[in-house]
Structures are given as C-alpha cells and as structure tokens.
Amino acid sequence: MDFLPENEEPKKKKGGFNSYWLFGLLIVALLATQFLTLNLNIKPTTEDEFFRKLVPSGDVAQITIVNKDREDARVEVYIKEDSLKTKKQYSDFKQNKIGFANKGPLYSFELTSATSFKDKLDAIQSQTPFEKLIKVKNETQKSIFDLLLSVLPFILLFGVWFFLMRKASGGMGGPGGQIFNIGKSKANLYDKDTKVSVTFDDVAGLDEAKEEVKEVVDFLKNPKKYTALGAKIPKGVLLVGPPGTGKTLLAKAMAGEAQVPFFSISGSDFVEMFVGVGASRVRDLFKQAREKAPCIIFIDEIDAVGRARGKNMMQSNDERESTLNQLLVEMDGFSGDKGIIMLAATNRPDVLDSALLRPGRFDRQISIDKPDQKGREQIFKVHLKKLTKLGPNVTPEKLASLTPGFAGAEIANVCNEAALVAARKEKSQVEVEDFNEAVDRSIGGLEKKNKIISPHEKEIIAYHEAGHAICGWYLEHAHPLLKVTIIPRGIAALGYAQYLPKEQYLYRTEQLLDEICMTLGGRAAEEIVFGKISTGAQNDLQRITQLSYAMVTVYGMNEKVGNVSFYDPQQDTTFTKPYSDDTAKVIDEEVRKLIDTAYKRTVALLTEKREQLNKIAEALLAKEILFKSDLDELIGKRLFDEEPVPVAITID
Ligand code: ADP
Ligand code: ZN
Secondary structure (H helix, E strand, O other): OOOOOOOOOHHHHOOOOOHHHHHHHHHHHHHHHHHHOOOOOOEEOOHHHHHHHHHHHOOEEEEEEEOOOOOOOEEEEEEOHHHOOOHHHHHHHHOOOOOOOOOOOOEEEEOOOHHHHHHHHHHHHOOOOHHHOOEEEEEOOOOHHHHHHHHHHHHHHHHHHHHHHHHHOOOOOOOOOOOOOOOOOOOEEEOOOOOOOOOHHHOOOOHHHHHHHHHHHHHHHOHHHHHOOOOOOOOEEEEEOOOOOOHHHHHHHHHHHHOOOEEEEEHHHHOOOOOOHHHHHHHHHHHHHHHHOOEEEEEEOOHHHHEOOOOOHHHOOHHHHHHHHHHHHHHHHOOHHHOEEEEEEEOOHHHEOHHHHOOOOOOEEEEOOOOOHHHHHHHHHHHHOOOOOEOOOOOHHHHHHHOOOOOHHHHHHHHHHHHHHHHHOOOOOEOHHHHHHHHHHHHHOOEOOOOOOOHHHHHHHHHHHHHHHHHHHHOOOOOOEEEEEOOOEOOOOOOEEEEOOOOOOOOOHHHHHHHHHHHHHHHHHHHHHHOOOOHHHHHHHHHHHHHHHHHHHOOOOOOOOOOOOOOOOOOOOOOOOOOOHHHHHHHHHHHHHHHHHHHHHHHHHHHHOHHHHHHHHHHHHHHOEEEHHHHHHHHOOOOOOOOOOOOOEEEO
16 A cells, blocks of 8 residues: 555645645635625624614525524524615625515624513514514524534544654654655655765775776766776675774765765665555665666665565565565666665674575675775875864874774764864864864773773772783783773763774684683672672673673584584574574583683682782772783783784773
8 A cells, every 4th residue: 555656746745735725724714714604795684773764674685693502692684585676785785785585684783681681572572473573593603612522533543654654764864744745755865966076086995895896887977988898797785894993985986976866765764553554665776766867775784674584484574574575676677787786784794685685686795894904094194184283193003003993984983073072162173182072082982081980980890890800811812902091971881991803703702701711700809809799890791791601502612512504693592592492501511611610710810910910900990991002011011912803892
C-alpha cells in the first residue's frame, strides 16, 4: 500500500500547501456560514410596533422565534408577497433577499421575554380566523462556541493524526507538507545550485580507495569512451569501514570530481512505521535519479535496510524486507551505462543480505580503515588549514602521534576543539597543549574538573590504573602503554590507561591471555593493596568476559571444547543455541577456569611488583597523568620490543 502514488500531486511538491491552512480554512468556513445567515435587508422594529401595526395589518405570513431560551432571543418577521409595498422591497424579494418562507425575513426585533411574547401572541391568534393565522416557528441558532464544540472532536482527531505523521516522518522537513510526502524519498540532492564542492584533495589518506574509484569517476565524466568498447561499469560500490573514516566524504568527492548530481540518504531513512513507505521511497529515489542521470546515489548505513532477510521467523521484518526487495528490483532495472552509480557505506558487510552483493549489484567492495600514523598526518594537514594561527611546534607529525586510533571525523573534531580551548584561554594561537586537552576530551568526554572525589577514592583509582599499567609493562604479549591517567572524565570512567596494540590481525592464545591479565590488573591491584574490591572494575570485567567466551566458543582456543567455532554474525542465537546444554555447561566451566587462572596470575605478578606498583600509584596521585617516558624513568624501560602502531586501546 502506498500512501500516495508518486505521480499524483504536482501542487504538493512545492511545499506551499501547508496543513495549517486546512485548519484556517475550516474555521473561516464556519464563521462564514454563521455570518451569511445575517440578512442585511432586515429592518429593525420593536415588539410593541409588531403588535400595534404589523399584526393588525394582516401582512405577516410567518414569524420565527430565534433562540427563545437565550438572552439574545429575537423574532424574525416574514411578510406576505402581495403585501410588499415599495419597488425596492419587490426587487429584493425577487432576488431572494426578503419575503416569505425561504426568502429572508423583512423585520426583526429583540425580545425581552419570549414567554410573555408567546402568551400575548397566542391570545391574538386564538381570536384569528384559521386562514389568517400567523405561522410560528422556533429556531435555535448555534453560537460560534457551539459550532466549535461540534467540530472539536474532528480537530482533535486531525491533530493527533497530524502529530503521528510528523513523528513518523522524522519530524523534519520544511514547513508542513511532509504528511503528503511520506512516500517520497528523503534523499538530499546536491545539484546545480548546491553542487558538491568536495574534491579528492579534501580526502586525505585513502590513496588506494581513491585509486579504485577514479575509474568510476572517469566513466561518469565521459561514458562514451567506455560504452564504445562495450566495457561494463560497476553499478554499485560498497564502502566498508568504521564510522568517521571518510566514506561519505569519498562518495561526495566522487560526485565533486565528476561534476554530477549527488543523492545522499541514510539507510535508516527508508525505514518507517508504515508498511510500504520504504519501498515507495526507494522507487521515488530512483525515479528522481533517472531524471538526473548521470548521477551518484549514496546510501549511508545500508545495513539498516540491507540486513539478511529473515532466517528466523520470530525476527522477520516485512517492512524492511519489502524495502530491500524494492532496492534490488530498482538496481536490476537500470543498466550501468545509464550513468547511475550506486555507492553505499556500511561497517558490517557481514550482516548484509547476500543478494545485495551479487554481480550487477554491489559487486565491488572498497575497504576504508582507520588511518595509520601517516594517514593521520595527512588528515591533520587538511584540517589544520582551517586554523589560522598555530603555535610554532604544532606539526601534523606530532599531532598524529598523539592520536592513535582516531578516525578522520575525530581528527576534524580535535582540530576544532583545540581552537576552542585556545580561544577560551584567550590565546592568540593554538598550541600543542591545547591539542592535548582536545584529545583527552574527545577520548573520555569532558574533563570533569569539579567532580568531587574523596582522597581515598582517588587512591583506589590510582592503584587500579597503576595495576593495569604494571601488567602492561611486565607481560610480554600485552600491548605497550601509551599513557595512564586518573583525571576523571565522562560519566563512567574515573581514569584510564591507553595502550598501543601491535598491528596485527591474528592473535595467539598467549596474547589474549596476557590481555585478560592486563585487564584484570585494576581489580587485582585494589584487592592486594586495600584488601577489598570496588565497582570500578565493572567495565574491565565485562570486557574479559566477552573475550574469554570468544576464546572458548569462537576461536577454538580451549582444549575441552575443542576446535569449534559458534560464530554467528547475525547473533540469532537467542532462540537456538548451536550447541547442546552439556556443551553449554562445559563452556561456562572453561570460561570460569580461564578467568580464575588469569586472575591468580595477575595477583602473583602484582604481588611480585608491589614496589613498582606503589611507585606508579604515588606518581599518579601527584601528577594525575603519566606518559610512557615517565614510566621508563620510574620503573625502568620495558623489556619487550615495541613499534608504534595505529590503533590505541583505552582501558578504564
Ligand atoms: P563516514 O561516512 O565514514 O562515517 P564521514 O565521511 O562522514 O565519515 O566523515 C566525517 C568527517 O570527518 C568529514 O566530513 C571530514 O571532515 C572528516 N574526515 C573523515 N575522513 C577524512 C579524511 N580521510 N580526510 C579528511 N577529512 C576526513
Ligand atoms: Zn580498570
């Protein structure tokens, strides 16, 4: 069911049709009916005159007593046709303005008391022969208030409906009109007036990805070169990578380079509470795109619509599936040489329906990862251009080394934030320390300088973080430490340690075990030093629980459970676990054993290194933040090799 067939209404498209007008019109109409009944030709008279002159004259055909029970009671007097005296009266009568019956009354007067008027009239009428009786009618006019009251339910109903629609369509869009546009695509179009001005120069790093999409750009620029040779151009390119790495930026730059219109929409924009809206939006989007071809359609977060269609009956989602089906149909409906290129971005290619990835659809994938040191340098170069006054030693290299694990979006944010920090301090230029503060802020939310932590709490936090740091320092396979701090920030983290993990994709068992020990280091330190534990380790425990279960059930790293992997990207295991209850029991036992062993090992290590633990904790209490070089000084250099690597891990 479509809310509105797409070819129905040209007038609504302009957005000039506002639903508020409907209200206005309704009310004007009500008032109009009210006022139109007033006849301007009525002559005022009085009750006294009525009885003295009009009734005896025998000209009165009918009277209407209006609103007899109300204060504004009055009488309207209708005259017999042959009693009309003047020419004007007669022509008015002919024009339906006055006179008998349906034609308006000629006289009107106000009543002081309807009952006494009626008594008086009855007395006269009882003396009158039948054929001369004056007809008496009663009429109650509705006041505006009554009228409003009678339409109120409709207005309310309309209001509720309006509100729901507004909510359903995301509460956005121009002034009004969005009810009628619910089946329209919500894509942002960058066209002639709002041309994409982004080019490949604005996209830093990502050299391989840029190289790959250049061919597509070239095709959009001069399609003939390709079609003449019968070359087939990919219809769809899937950009895969974590958020903020520049997928949208790259897609925009493609449109900017090729100078073609750019449609941008998020997958979640298709999904609505009304059945059929998603599919209708897809259809509308492609209709618009066909008109503008050659062009680029970009669908962000395509996983919102593109998730694999219901394997599981309990979770099937008709609306999403029909949207996805429509998308597939539309993609098959145009051949690549029409000049419509589809781009889509996702962080979870594994959950996408395989039909989307088939040849002729999104058959090309480009992976876009978080930038490494060099990539970050380049991104900083792009965003530093926007800051006009930089301190002498602010270099992209330096900043890149401060921000392991940051994606492009975070780097852009850090640059802006640093300028804000500097401005707040009334500086004339942005310096490295401002960037440092900006980095800290973006890692853990705003520094909470005035959050009150008792000295004892601070001590516990210091030992907790020192525990993490020591484990990282003395365990061979743990990630080397970058910095550790007990400056409270955000809501949850009271402190954190940041590590540089080794650049690798395959982890060995001992590495994961060391990782678990390091994460347990916080709680173990608390227990050793204070003999009691606190809630501060909740996050740590959650992390190792996940990791341990993964080791046992996904990576096949447990002897008893064996070389099996129950990995399921859909995480549909809520209803059916792919293993027996017995296996489940073994898994639970083995996970417990794994964590217990790791904890004992951690306690042993920290007991052995108690002296160093104290040193670091005390230094933390004094300085609140320690970098790797500080640790080198305090407890001697770390024994194991370490190379700088791109992604940092932060442990509370
Ligand atoms: P994604 O679509 O991958 O989530 P975006 O393209 O929306 O990320 O990136 C958000 C912002 O981050 C961009 O507008 C840009 O300012 C910045 N950014 C991200 N990656 C880069 C990059 N490689 N070069 C320059 N700026 C970048
Ligand atoms: Zn911790």
